[in-house]
Amino acid sequence: xxxxxxxxxxxxxxxxxxxxxxxxxxxxxxxxxxxxxxxxxxxxxxxxxxxxxxxxxxxxxxxxxxxxxxxxxxxxxxxxxxxxxxxxxxxxxxxxxxxxxxxxxxxxxxxxxxxxxxxxxxxxxxxxxxxxxxxxxxxxxxxxxxxxxxxxxxxxxxxxxxxxxxxxxxxxxxxxxxxxxxxxxxxxxxxxxxxx
Amino acid sequence: xxxxxxxxxxxxxxxxxxxxxxxxxxxxxxxxxxxxxxxxxxxxxxxxxxxxxxxxxxxxxxxxxxxxxxxxxxxxxxxxxxxxxxxxxxxxxxxxxxxxxxxxxxxxxxxxxxxxxxxxxxxxxxxxxxxxxxxxxxxxxxxxxxxxxxxxxxxxxxxxxxxxxxxxxxxxxxxxxxxxxxxxxxxxxxxxxxxx
DNA sequence: ACTTCTGTCTACCAATTGGTAGAAGCGTGA
DNA sequence: TCACGCTTCTACCAATTGGTAGACAGAAGT
Numbered sequence: 001x002x003x004x005x006x007x008x009x010x011x012x013x014x015x016x017x018x019x020x021x022x023x024x025x026x027x028x029x030x031x032x033x034x035x036x037x038x039x040x041x042x043x044x045x046x047x048x049x050x051x052x053x054x055x056x057x058x059x060x061x062x063x064x065x066x067x068x069x070x071x072x073x074x075x076x077x078x079x080x081x082x083x084x085x086x087x088x089x090x091x092x093x094x095x096x097x098x099x100x101x102x103x104x105x106x107x108x109x110x111x112x113x114x115x116x117x118x119x120x121x122x123x124x125x126x127x128x129x130x131x132x133x134x135x136x137x138x139x140x141x142x143x144x145x146x147x148x149x150x151x152x153x154x155x156x157x158x159x160x161x162x163x164x165x166x167x168x169x170x171x172x173x174x175x176x177x178x179x180x181x182x183x184x185x186x187x188x189x190x191x192x193x194x195x196x
Numbered sequence: 197x198x199x200x201x202x203x204x205x206x207x208x209x210x211x212x213x214x215x216x217x218x219x220x221x222x223x224x225x226x227x228x229x230x231x232x233x234x235x236x237x238x239x240x241x242x243x244x245x246x247x248x249x250x251x252x253x254x255x256x257x258x259x260x261x262x263x264x265x266x267x268x269x270x271x272x273x274x275x276x277x278x279x280x281x282x283x284x285x286x287x288x289x290x291x292x293x294x295x296x297x298x299x300x301x302x303x304x305x306x307x308x309x310x311x312x313x314x315x316x317x318x319x320x321x322x323x324x325x326x327x328x329x330x331x332x333x334x335x336x337x338x339x340x341x342x343x344x345x346x347x348x349x350x351x352x353x354x355x356x357x358x359x360x361x362x363x364x365x366x367x368x369x370x371x372x373x374x375x376x377x378x379x380x381x382x383x384x385x386x387x388x389x390x391x392x
Numbered sequence: 393a394c395t396t397c398t399g400t401c402t403a404c405c406a407a408t409t410g411g412t413a414g415a416a417g418c419g420t421g422a
Numbered sequence: 423t424c425a426c427g428c429t430t431c432t433a434c435c436a437a438t439t440g441g442t443a444g445a446c447a448g449a450a451g452t
């Protein structure tokens with residue numbers, strides 16, 4: 001794998017777990033067996049690296065979602081929701097840093113949000129459109145399609161990533177509790193979305 | 197107001213917006229018209245200050261929730277949810293830094309989570325118990341009470357605080373869109389919780 | 393008048409930060 | 423062999439970081 005790619009991967013891991021402010025170029029370089037000047041050779045500044053990492057993460061996230069959505073009837077909103085939940089929970093288990101990075105990038109006041117928005121705009125519009133027609137045809141319960149999409153996003157990402165809140169509630173994050181969380185989430189969303 | 201309290205307030209504001217790592221004691225002191233040594237006089241270390249701020253924030257959050265819940269039938273789960281939504285959205289408007297700090301404190305790997313958990317344990321248990329009996333009596337839809345509570349928390353906090361995601365969706369956070377978000381959220385939660 | 397306590401200050405400190413300048417190693421093509 | 427471009431390095435740097443040591447001011451009590 002190219003050095004550039006190794007840097008991106010390691011940075012994603014570190015940014016997504018320790019945070020951007022909590023990750024120094026020196027520490028990153030040490031982890032890579034390099035000097036930080038080599039990192040700055042590929043990325044002109046720490047912020048440029050962060051932006052590249054956000055792009056990388058957005059791509060991976062979108063690819064995962066696309067892969068699942070491609071095998072699903074575009075009119076079947078519930079199947080899409082189920083697919084999204086499956087993707088997010090698999091990532092929570094296998095690539096927690098990826099979700100951590102999205103969380104980091106979507107912190108209030110983050111300057112990379114613009115980037116994310118242009119990156120995701122097409123997919124958001126598609127999802128919104130699917131929701132809208134489903135709403136009109138009474139196949140889904142909801143008021144405003146875009147705000148409903150936002151609620152869905154918040155719920156799914158929250159349930160998948162708020163592990164510290166979970167701990168505070170006395171539930172230790174583990175494979176089993178993850179599965180239980182997912183099951184309750186799906187039940188919750190089905191009741192909220194699918195007409196009886 | 198005592199200097200100690202001023203430090204706590206200013207720190208909450210800064211920690212909740214810029215983040216802990218993004219806030220230096222020097223910057224904090226400058227904002228207060230002090231030297232950082234004066235801050236370290238009241239709090240032995242930056243981390244001690246952070247812990248104190250988390251305590252402060254947890255207290256305020258709990259007080260707000262208690263105030264709303266006290267005027268509501270303890271058996272009326274939906275009224276409690278409505279109250280919680282009202283509190284969180286008012287805070288999102290008037291004290292965004294407070295929610296930001298809770299978000300900061302609940303970052304994966306955060307070391308203050310233990311603190312938060314002991315601080316909130318009683319209230320979590322109470323809410324869970326109310327949910328449980330409501331579930332048994334069929335007044336609320338759901339499977340596992342604790343996981344349902346967790347889903348509710350994730351949804352409400354997410355919808356109220358994920359402003360950058362909202363922006364990425366082309367919705368500028370404002371008073372009007374906040375009200376719309378809240379309305380759609382309440383509709384969403386009502387469908388998900390209240391039996392037809 | 394003297395001490396004591398509280399609070400704020402100046403003066404430092406070693407370590408770390410992101411970043412610059414430029415040299416050295418290295419393989420490739422002429 | 424030479425030149426060249428790519429990559430990684432050593433050597434620095436000014437600024438900032440959290441934190442320590444201790445002086446100084448003022449109020450309060452005796």
